[in-house]
Amino acid sequence: MRKNPIVQRETLGAAVLQVRSGRATSRTTLAKALGISPSTTGLYVDHLIAEKYLNESGLNQGPMGRPRRILSTQAEAGWFAGLEFNAQRIQAVGVDFSGSLKMTVELPLPADVMAEQVIKSILTCVAKLAETMQGPLLSVGLGVPGLVDAQAGIGLYYAFIPDWNQVPVVDEIGSKLKVPVILQNNLRAIALAERWFGLGHGLNDYVILGPRSGFGIAMVQDGRVVEGSHHAAGEVGRWPWPLMGGAGEGKELHHALSAPATWRRLAGVDGLAKLPEDVRAGLAAFSDSTGPEWEAVCADYARVIGLLHMIIDTGVFILHGPLTMLGERFCQSITDAACAQMPALREGGLKVVPSTLGDNAGALGAASLAMEAWSPA
Incomplete structure (x- = not known):
């Protein structure tokens, strides 16, 4: 193995990560994933087996060549x-x-x-x-x-x-x-x-929409999470609101599109009205809603997401938080409204979906x- 202990640790950690993710299931596929020689990979695998981080068992017979032993992680490590x-x-x-x-x-x-x-x-x-x-x-x-x-x-x-x-x-x-x-x-x-457990598995470009207590996004581009030079990438909730059409009197986007604000708008109550004890359940009650309140909320989300898509051109927007209770219909309404507002998006592959992951x-x-x-x- 390489002599530099820092490089050794990083390579050992990378090897475990490749096996855990399922991208490497044998010594051969692991060597390709790590970009190192099979003989060196074998030394790393032997070390990880000896330390009880990896298992090597069974035979995986491919369409050609010799059977390969299967690598897996030790769950109890x-x-x-x-x-x-x-x-x-x-x-x-x-x-x-x-x-x-x-x-x-x-x-x-x-x-x-x-x-x-x-x-x-x-x-x-x-x-x-x-x-x-x-x-x-x-x-x-x-x-x-x-x-x-x-x-x-x-x-x-x-x-x-x-x-x-x-x-x-x-x-x-x-x-x-x-x-x-x-x-x-x-x-x-x-x-x-989302990369490990949800809809982002296998995707290199996607955006998390997070209307919760506030409103923010997280961007994954070329497989990497974007942080920004000042740790503030994705803080769209601090945008002045409204985005178009006059002064916002000090209001920011999260005042209009956070989960509590969205519930109040759909319920037709003012910004100081008491929230339900369970905001998720409260929003679920509007999943089949129609009318001007629904259309106004969808139009505002469409404006934000449409503008973001023109900048980022991501593969998919994944909605998280209490607003997932509004379901796929809400996401489709946003998409339709965005394409109506900005015709260029009709050929731009805009896609908004609710996450399949829950509160955790x-x-x-x-x-x-x-x-x-x-x-x-």
Whole structure:
């Protein structure tokens, strides 16, 4: 094997990732995926088998040539925790070494939650996961709302938690758990969840639409999540609103298109009206809606998504959050309205679909983040 220990660790981690994803099922396919010689690949595989990270068993007979032994990951080698939060709750999942979801935990947060309590609640969720998961905790992924500096491990700003400003999340969590902690914006974490568990599997270009407490997007281009030079790629919720037709009096896009704002608009109530206890269920009640409120909401979403598509030209927009309860009809209405507003989109391949993942998509994405970043010690 190569002598540089950093290169060795990275290559070992990459080998596990290729096997876990199913892109490599034998030593031969793994060598091709890693771009290294079969003999060197064999040394890495032998090491990972000896350390009980990989299995090699059975025979896979292809149409030609000799049978090949099948590589797979050892599910019990350890586990990854994935956690994602917003101002209302924390979602946590435990995923085994093979990438299978084994446990979920949800913890509500009080209305006046502050940063310190969020950190303590994250640790509580990990402890609850550990009661059931097998093997050692290997790494923790965190999906954090708002602006984040993933490299520095800092939550920069989140409008819905008053003191969430320059929070050293990785240091706070890592110092307690004694394992690597990987941080990312929660919508970008969801983009990884789609790659591993959802509609983004096998796609190189797609966009996550995230109308939740606020409104943001996450972009995957050429297989890579886009962060931006100032960690703010996708913060479209801060666009001035309306986008066309006069002054917005200080309002921003999330004031009109977040999940709570959308429910109020469909319900025909003012912006201060009390929300239902379950916003998802409240939105589901409008899935067969018609009339001017429905048309106005679809037209506004169409304007935003149509303009984004003209800039990004992505393969598909994947809708996440409570608005998925409006179903495929909502997504098709957005597409139709966008093409009516902007005829150039009719030949542009605009496609909007609801995610098949549920409320724990952000936590699954955070676990995916931990899996992708892991390498053996």
